[in-house]
Amino acid sequence: MHRMLDLPADRPRSPLAPLDEFYATLGLEPPRLALVEAHALPPDARALLAAPGPLTRRLEERERQPVALRVLERTHVGDVYRRRVVLLRSADATPLALGAIKVDLTRVAPAAKAAILAEREPFGRIVRVADDAPSRLFRLAADAAIAGALDVAPGAALHGRSRLVVDRGGDTIAEIAEILVPGSAAAAARD
Numbered sequence: 741m742h743r744m745l746d747l748p749a750d751r752p753r754s755p756l757a758p759l760d761e762f763y764a765t766l767g768l769e770p771p772r773l774a775l776v777e778a779h780a781l782p783p784d785a786r787a788l789l790a791a792p793g794p795l796t797r798r799l800e801e802r803e804r805q806p807v808a809l810r811v812l813e814r815t816h817v818g819d820v821y822r823r824r825v826v827l828l829r830s831a832d833a834t835p836l837a838l839g840a841i842k843v844d845l846t847r848v849a850p851a852a853k854a855a856i857l858a859e860r861e862p863f864g865r866i867v868r869v870a871d872d873a874p875s876r877l878f879r880l881a882a883d884a885a886i887a888g889a890l891d892v893a894p895g896a897a898l899h900g901r902s903r904l905v906v907d908r909g910g911d912t913i914a915e916i917a918e919i920l921v922p923g924s925a926a927a928a929a930r931d
Contacts, residue, residue, distance in 0.1 A: 755876045755902050759840035759917040762813060762824050763885075773880040776899075781877060784923030785899040789877055792903075794864025795918050799827060799836050806830045811859050812889060819845045826889050827862060835890045838900075838919045839863075847913040867905065869913060875901040880919070890921050898922065 754760045756770050763770040778790035788798050799807050808830045814823040820842065827837040841863050845853050848867055855866045880886075882896040892898070900919035904912050 753915075755878050756917050757902055758822055758842035758915045759824065761822065761842070762840060765815075768885070771880045771883045771886065773878040776877050776879050778877060780879075781899055782923065785920055788920060789875065789899060789901045789918070792875070794862075795837060795839070796827065796862040796864030803829050803836070807836065807862055808833065809860065809862050814859070816857070821845055821856060823859070825862070835921055837921060838886060838889050840917045841914055843914045844912060847907055847911060863914065863916070867913065869905055869907060875903040877901050886919060890919070892921060896922070
């Protein structure tokens, strides 16, 4: 069992963690979602979300260019750093994914900590670890906050995942939730 970042043992982890924490801060209810199996995802979403490891690398391979980062909000209290971001196509700033991350900064090297706090690069490009806990895949309808961040219509059907990044000892380095712009929308913007 992975030690969670300041999560009480008697409270189950939300599939939207840590994105749900940003909603709570704003006094909003997070969107309802349905957990899905990998085979239920559209092919593009399955290729990006069902494999372990950073989404950043797979987005960069698909887009054939680096992914840029736009930080929407962040909190930094003690050794816990949270941010909500949009991953963007570098060439034209088209949104590709919405991400939320909660990082235990005591679990990363000093250089990685500095890079995370500099907010210039996606976490998946900064921290490389050998272990990645299994993802929970989900489907949801974009609410106003997600639609605005990803430039999609409210109610758009989106897919995402939540995952844990853990160190070799099994302790959690980060909790991550990622929601993709549908592949056809990103591809249409690229073409």
